[in-house]
Amino acid sequence: MILALETATTACSAALCAADGSVVAETVALEGPAHTQRLLPGVHEVLERAAASWSDIGTIAVGLGPGAFTGLRIGVATARALAQADGRVRLAGVPTPAALALALARAPEAVAHRPLVPLIDGKRREVFAAVYAVDEAGGGIRVVEHVTVVPAGELAAWLARLGDILVGGDGAVLYRDLLPPTARVADGVPAPTAAMVGRAVAREAPGLVFGADAVLPLYGRAPDAARWTGGGSAAHPASPGGAR
Amino acid sequence: MTGPMAGAPGVAIPPDGPLLCVETSCDDTSAAIVRSREVLSSIVSSQDELHAQFGGVVPEVASRRHTELVNDVVAEAMSAAGVGWRDLAAVATTQGPGLIGALLVGLAAAKAIAYRRRLPLIPVNHIQGHIAANYSLGLEAPFVCLVASGGHTLLAVVEEGVAYRVAARTMDDAAGEAFDKGARLLGLGYPGGKELDLLAATGDARYVSFPRAVLRGRDFSFSGLKTALLYDLRGRDEAEVEAHRADIAASYQAAIVHQLVEKTAACAAREGLRRVAIAGGVAANSGLRQALTERCEAEGLQLALPPLSLCTDNAGMIGLAAGFLPALPWPTYLDLDAFASDSATRPAKRRPPAARPAHSA
Numbered sequence: 245m246i247l248a249l250e251t252a253t254t255a256c257s258a259a260l261c262a263a264d265g266s267v268v269a270e271t272v273a274l275e276g277p278a279h280t281q282r283l284l285p286g287v288h289e290v291l292e293r294a295a296a297s298w299s300d301i302g303t304i305a306v307g308l309g310p311g312a313f314t315g316l317r318i319g320v321a322t323a324r325a326l327a328q329a330d331g332r333v334r335l336a337g338v339p340t341p342a343a344l345a346l347a348l349a350r351a352p353e354a355v356a357h358r359p360l361v362p363l364i365d366g367k368r369r370e371v372f373a374a375v376y377a378v379d380e381a382g383g384g385i386r387v388v389e390h391v392t393v394v395p396a397g398e399l400a401a402w403l404a405r406l407g408d409i410l411v412g413g414d415g416a417v418l419y420r421d422l423l424p425p426t427a428r429v430a431d432g433v434p435a436p437t438a439a440m441v442g443r444a445v446a447r448e449a450p451g452l453v454f455g456a457d458a459v460l461p462l463y464g465r466a467p468d469a470a471r472w473t474g475g476g477s478a479a480h481p482a483s484p485g486g487a488r
Numbered sequence: 489m490t491g492p493m494a495g496a497p498g499v500a501i502p503p504d505g506p507l508l509c510v511e512t513s514c515d516d517t518s519a520a521i522v523r524s525r526e527v528l529s530s531i532v533s534s535q536d537e538l539h540a541q542f543g544g545v546v547p548e549v550a551s552r553r554h555t556e557l558v559n560d561v562v563a564e565a566m567s568a569a570g571v572g573w574r575d576l577a578a579v580a581t582t583q584g585p586g587l588i589g590a591l592l593v594g595l596a597a598a599k600a601i602a603y604r605r606r607l608p609l610i611p612v613n614h615i616q617g618h619i620a621a622n623y624s625l626g627l628e629a630p631f632v633c634l635v636a637s638g639g640h641t642l643l644a645v646v647e648e649g650v651a652y653r654v655a656a657r658t659m660d661d662a663a664g665e666a667f668d669k670g671a672r673l674l675g676l677g678y679p680g681g682k683e684l685d686l687l688a689a690t691g692d693a694r695y696v697s698f699p700r701a702v703l704r705g706r707d708f709s710f711s712g713l714k715t716a717l718l719y720d721l722r723g724r725d726e727a728e729v730e731a732h733r734a735d736i737a738a739s740y741q742a743a744i745v746h747q748l749v750e751k752t753a754a755c756a757a758r759e760g761l762r763r764v765a766i767a768g769g770v771a772a773n774s775g776l777r778q779a780l781t782e783r784c785e786a787e788g789l790q791l792a793l794p795p796l797s798l799c800t801d802n803a804g805m806i807g808l809a810a811g812f813l814p815a816l817p818w819p820t821y822l823d824l825d826a827f828a829s830d831s832a833t834r835p836a837k838r839r840p841p842a843a844r845p846a847h848s849a
């Protein structure tokens with residue numbers, strides 16, 4: 245079975261999925277206290293509910309983001325440490341937009357040949373957006389445009405050029421009023437969940453990675469500090485200057 | 489409020505069972521194996537080089553690095569101590585105070601490891617960790633401990649184990665912050681405190697007389713010193729600063745050290761304690777170690793000076809403190825959160841008037 249975690253947005257979830265991606269047990273809280281207070285209790289709950297033991301689990305999978313930095317780190321650090329202390333399971337990471345796109349492909353609103361556009365709140369009125377298409381041959385999805393940061397004010401124009409699309413994720417909920425008329429919102433996909441991550445592993449979603457060297461957060465943005473060095477902030481001189 | 493209180497329901501762990509300890513409260517990623525009062529291994533992956541380009545610790549950069557490093561550091565600590573997963577008796581981790589995003593990485597990893605191995609978890613207060621470093625020297629309570637680093641400066645009256653009362657604290661900057669800011673003003677490299685210490689050793693501490701009038705109260709204050717240094721440097725031309733940089737550094741360091749030593753000695757006298765200890769990154773400052781040694785000798789006080797490796801942030805000290813703290817039984821700790829500050833680390837001026845600045849295990 246696959247033990248999956250997803251913490252890239254304010255939604256926090258853990259899921260136990262069968263090898264084919266079907267959900268055995270899942271906890272989802274779209275909002276609530278910090279991820280650190282919700283994630284492991286969620287893991288414990290799904291294991292208890294399914295009466296599963298660690299020997300039943302072959303893969304520990306986590307959504308890599310992008311999303312909110314602190315949440316991502318809690319999910320990734322938890323998955324990495326669980327796998328390390330287990331010593332036997334396979335550690336997997338899935339780009340969160342790919343997990344969302346797979347869920348969009350299965351949504352009732354999905355229409356053949358219509359691009360799938362996961363939207364994740366990036367805070368500061370920015371959205372992480374990517375474009376996927378249903379892979380007609382394999383029944384999976386493929387990347388059309390990799391993740392990029394779109395300012396909320398430019399979202400309508402950025403999406404409108406794609407024609408008729410299906411959108412989902414917390415960015416679609418948050419900026420619903422800014423979406424162009426060509427964007428159809430998948431109401432059943434308000435946020436990425438662990439079950440979507442588990443399914444993404446089973447369906448070998450694009451960007452799927454394995455092992456501790458690869459399973460690290462996809463931040464989608466440099467830390468603020470990197471902006472300082474570019475700007476040479478006076479409060480934090482990048483290089484030692486002379487006495488002033 | 490800040491972890492388990494003394495007498496909280498804890499689970500018994502074998503006294504000779506090894507603890508896996510994790511500490512990520514600031515910019516060092518550290519893991520250790522500690523058995524009773526012995527640090528079997530302590531691995532510290534310093535991020536100094538990474539943060540040097542920014543001239544200070546950048547929380548987001550530190551948190552990212554912890555995420556990449558913590559598992560390797562844990563593996564290294566275990567293999568250095570020759571300890572396997574099945575040998576561990578419990579996992580100990582820093583819960584706070586510190587940089588919240590940085591703390592959360594270590595806490596998430598420690599909780600997950602403890603959960604997967606069905607082990608108890610011991611949340612440790614970072615300040616209590618610093619204090620406990622002194623137990624590696626065979627020191628016995630009660631004693632006065634000067635805890636000084638870039639993030640905190642206080643005098644702790646340690647009554648028993650790691651239970652302590654705050655006898656004095658800083659009203660503004662931490663001592664380590666004063667060193668770092670001074671180093672920046674003097675145009676030294678990063679980490680500033682270390683550079684300033686090295687340079688000061690070659691200078692004449694009588695060259696500038698920095699104000700020492702602040703000595704009236706029990707609490708520390710360093711922001712005035714920093715301002716005095718700024719004005720002193722502004723009053724000199726570049727050639728003069730160039731020629732006397734070591735002398736100015738030595739004078740500045742001596743003023744900080746003087747305050748730390750005087751307040752520590754006064755606290756010991758006021759509390760009627762004959763034992764003095766020192767902890768935190770500033771405890772690695774050679775000027776402070778020397779001045780405090782001399783002062784304690786003059787007054788007949790017993791002084792504990794932990795090795796430098798246990799002064800700066802490290803997981804070994806977390807394990808030494810954990811031995812005095814209750815272990816939370818599996819799986820009661822799964823929702824445990826970190827905390828950025830507590831009553832001991834908030835500056836004195838923001839303390840509510842009625843609150844007693846106490847913190848006990």
Ligand SMILES: [Zn+2]
Pocket residue numbers: 614618637639768769800801
């Ligand atoms: Zn510290």
